[in-house]
Amino acid sequence: MEIVDPPQIILPEELLHKHFGYNQFRPLQREAIDHLLAGNDAVILMPTGGGKSLCFQIPALALDGLTLVVSPLIALMKDQVQALQANGIAAAFLNSTLSYDEEQLLWQDLRHGALKLLYVSPERIFSQGFLDAVAQLPLRLIAIDEAHCISNWGHHFRPEYKRLHVLKERFPNVPVAALTATADEAVRSDIGELLGMRAPRLFIASFDRPNLSLAVLPGQKKSAQLGRILAKHNGQCGIIYCQSRKSCEQLAERIRAMGIRAAHYHAGMEPQERSNVQDEFIQGRCHVICATIAFGMGIDKSDVRFVIHWNMPGSVESYYQEIGRAGRDGKPAETILFYSYADVQRQLHFIDEMQDDRYRAIQMAKLERMKDFAEAGTCRRKMLLSYFSEMPADDCGNCDVCKDPPKWFDGTQYAQMALSAVARSRGSLPVGTLVDVLKGTRSAAVQERQLNLLQTFGVGAGISEFVWQLHIQQFIQQGLLTIDYKDNYHLKLTPHANEVLFKGRAVRLVSFETIKERQDAQKQMHAKEADSAAVQTDAVLFDAPQSATEQTREGAGQTGLHRFQRCSLAGHVHP
Numbered sequence: 001m002e003i004v005d006p007p008q009i010i011l012p013e014e015l016l017h018k019h020f021g022y023n024q025f026r027p028l029q030r031e032a033i034d035h036l037l038a039g040n041d042a043v044i045l046m047p048t049g050g051g052k053s054l055c056f057q058i059p060a061l062a063l064d065g066l067t068l069v070v071s072p073l074i075a076l077m078k079d080q081v082q083a084l085q086a087n088g089i090a091a092a093f094l095n096s097t098l099s100y101d102e103e104q105l106l107w108q109d110l111r112h113g114a115l116k117l118l119y120v121s122p123e124r125i126f127s128q129g130f131l132d133a134v135a136q137l138p139l140r141l142i143a144i145d146e147a148h149c150i151s152n153w154g155h156h157f158r159p160e161y162k163r164l165h166v167l168k169e170r171f172p173n174v175p176v177a178a179l180t181a182t183a184d185e186a187v188r189s190d191i192g193e194l195l196g197m198r199a200p201r202l203f204i205a206s207f208d209r210p211n212l213s214l215a216v217l218p219g220q221k222k223s224a225q226l227g228r229i230l231a232k233h234n235g236q237c238g239i240i241y242c243q244s245r246k247s248c249e250q251l252a253e254r255i256r257a258m259g260i261r262a263a264h265y266h267a268g269m270e271p272q273e274r275s276n277v278q279d280e281f282i283q284g285r286c287h288v289i290c291a292t293i294a295f296g297m298g299i300d301k302s303d304v305r306f307v308i309h310w311n312m313p314g315s316v317e318s319y320y321q322e323i324g325r326a327g328r329d330g331k332p333a334e335t336i337l338f339y340s341y342a343d344v345q346r347q348l349h350f351i352d353e354m355q356d357d358r359y360r361a362i363q364m365a366k367l368e369r370m371k372d373f374a375e376a377g378t379c380r381r382k383m384l385l386s387y388f389s390e391m392p393a394d395d396c397g398n399c400d401v402c403k404d405p406p407k408w409f410d411g412t413q414y415a416q417m418a419l420s421a422v423a424r425s426r427g428s429l430p431v432g433t434l435v436d437v438l439k440g441t442r443s444a445a446v447q448e449r450q451l452n453l454l455q456t457f458g459v460g461a462g463i464s465e466f467v468w469q470l471h472i473q474q475f476i477q478q479g480l481l482t483i484d485y486k487d488n489y490h491l492k493l494t495p496h497a498n499e500v501l502f503k504g505r506a507v508r509l510v511s512f513e514t515i516k517e518r519q520d521a522q523k524q525m526h527a528k529e530a531d532s533a534a535v536q537t538d539a540v541l542f543d544a545p546q547s548a549t550e551q552t553r554e555g556a557g558q559t560g561l562h563r564f565q566r567c568s569l570a571g572h573v574h575p
Contacts, residue, residue, distance in 0.1 A: 048321055123160055145180075209324065211333060241313075263289055312339050381399055425454065437456060
């Protein structure tokens with residue numbers, strides 16, 4: 001009898017070292033890999049630069065067959081495939097950049113088993129005959145990148161993603177990995193359900209990037225401030241995110257006039273031109289890229305030393321994803337957000353153009369949280385991490401608020417009042433109604449629900465409505481309360497709230513006087529902006545409307561501003 005040797009099993013660590021040069025996995029990577037290799041579904045949340053791609057790339061190498069990767073952008077596919085090929089991995093993408101002959105050769109390679117990973121867009125999944133063709137291949141794993149796009153609550157919602165449940169229906173025995181770097185509680189709960197997963201396990205890595213400094217600067221005289229920042233980072237690489245194509249081009253030209261190698265990048269450029277800019281930046285021949293959000297996703301460049309937001313993004317998720325391009329090598333990197341009244345107006349105008357009332361309300365609430373971050377008087381990293389349900393014990397010491405701390409006072413008693421009211425209402429109060437309960441105000445909402453019977457009704461009657469609103473805003477920023485977008489924007493307690501209510505944890509609040517001084521200064525600044533005619537910022541105007549991917553719009557309508565003022569945390573947050 002002929003003796004046949006058993007198949008040799010290659011450990012994930014061996015594949016990691018052979019193809020990627022690392023000796024050990026980061027936290028949760030190995031656990032997620034083992035889970036997928038066992039044939040199970042997974043939702044994987046890891047920060048940008050946290051190595052989430054390895055969670056499906058290593059199983060793809062270990063499994064005998066093909067891994068199908070759904071990716072939202074051509075640039076993202078190109079970068080990942082090029083990186084894999086450079087590491088000796090048989091990977092390819094199938095998208096509109098390929099000619100007919102190239103597509104035929106690709107399908108020939110697939111039928112011969114010559115590829116381990118195939119990257120496609122969600123639109124390609126639903127093209128005629130695609131799934132039938134894939135059914136003839138040894139499909140072993142499906143990975144859905146940027147999975148937050150599947151949820152209405154996500155910051156880059158794409159309708160095509162919502163149909164991807166067909167993959168699990170068509171290939172029920174193939175494990176599915178959904179991956180994203182930015183998903184709050186509402187999005188996390190959607191991903192597995194909308195993809196039709198079978199009891200997926202949730203893997204959540206820490207979102208903390210302690211090597212990134214966080215700062216917000218006023219959006220006036222940006223050119224002078226930018227000059228100082230670029231001089232500080234002379235010869236280093238950085239990204240500047242802009243809201244429009246025209247501002248990208250003008251800003252890049254202005255930076256080149258300073259003697260710095262800079263280029264622009266946006267979706268209106270020819271594919272080859274965009275590809276050349278990417279390559280120049282990755283190889284270090286171009287130091288500064290002025291780009292719309294179309295740039296950066298999947299860019300494998302570890303030494304980006306600064307990321308600047310020339311304009312404020314519309315959500316914390318977008319902001320976090322974009323600053324994540326900096327410091328992926330673990331070394332110190334700087335992130336700066338320019339914040340102005342004009343940016344809020346532009347975002348409101350964009351929201352105004354949305355057709356879906358529910359989605360418009362969601363984005364309005366997300367913009368409010370982004371505005372809170374920009375105006376925060378508490379540790380910015382704490383606020384950022386609490387948005388993703390993570391709460392560090394101490395202030396970071398590496399944001400502008402920590403480096404120039406405000407005046408604090410002991411707000412533990414106020415926190416206990418508010419948190420107790422939320423607990424006794426079983427998490428059913430929006431901000432405005434919570435203030436009514438604490439103040440003892442018999443508003444229509446209070447009387448309709450008999451909230452005046454709560455033991456906490458009127459416990460804070462001696463504090464003004466405005467001050468209570470400021471306190472509650474800080475409780476949210478500090479991660480003691482969270483806004484449940486999927487439950488009528490009601491406030492919910494976090495596990496950290498229980499520490500305040502039952503374990504004697506102290507709460508510090510920024511003094512009213514400090515906030516009032518800051519707000520008065522902002523009002524004066526905003527009044528000057530409003531008087532400067534038609535909202536022009538730094539001589540960089542919006543150009544014509546462009547793709548939804550870039551989220552650019554012309555103008556800055558007042559209608560959205562009025563609705564925003566009605567819906568903000570300073571009032572009653574309702575859809």
